[in-house]
Amino acid sequence: MIIEIGIQVASEYRPDLSDVMRDRYAFAYHITIQNRSPETVTLRRRHWDITDAHGKRQTVEGAGVVGEQPRLLPGQIFEYSSSVILDAPWGEMSGRYLFEIADGSQAWAPIEPFSLKAEFTLQ
Numbered sequence: 001m002i003i004e005i006g007i008q009v010a011s012e013y014r015p016d017l018s019d020v021m022r023d024r025y026a027f028a029y030h031i032t033i034q035n036r037s038p039e040t041v042t043l044r045r046r047h048w049d050i051t052d053a054h055g056k057r058q059t060v061e062g063a064g065v066v067g068e069q070p071r072l073l074p075g076q077i078f079e080y081s082s083s084v085i086l087d088a089p090w091g092e093m094s095g096r097y098l099f100e101i102a103d104g105s106q107a108w109a110p111i112e113p114f115s116l117k118a119e120f121t122l123q
Contacts, residue, residue: 007033009031011028013089013118026083030081031065035077040073042099044063046096047059048061049093052087052090053089086116089118093114
C-alpha cells in the first residue's frame with residue numbers, strides 16, 4: 001500500500017536558549033504532518049540526520065514524536081514542535097517517519113532537508 005503524507009517544516013534560531021560563548025546554538029522546529037491517504041495511519045518511529053557547519057553528524061531515532069504515536073485519519077493534521085542544539089551557528093536536518101497503516105503494513109515518509117541557521121550567519 002502506498003501512502004501519501006504531507007510534511008512541512010519551519011525552523012527558527014533560539015538566541016534565548018543559546019550560549020554563543022560555549023558554541024551552543026539552539027534551534028526550534030515546527031512540524032506539520034497531514035495524512036493525504038485514504039487510509040488511517042499511525043506514526044510509529046522517527047529518524048533524523050543532523051549535520052552542523054563543522055560536519056559533525058548526529059542521528060536521532062526513536063518511537064513516535066514528542067512522546068506520542070499519533071493516529072491520523074484521512075485528511076487529518078498533526079502538529080508538534082521540538083528543538084535541537086548544534087555546536088555551530090548553522091546546519092541541516094533531514095529524516096523520515098515510519099507510518100503503520102490500518103492493515104498492519106508499514107511505509108516510510110521522507111522529510112526533505114531543511115536549514116537551521118542563526119540570523120547573524122553569512123551562510
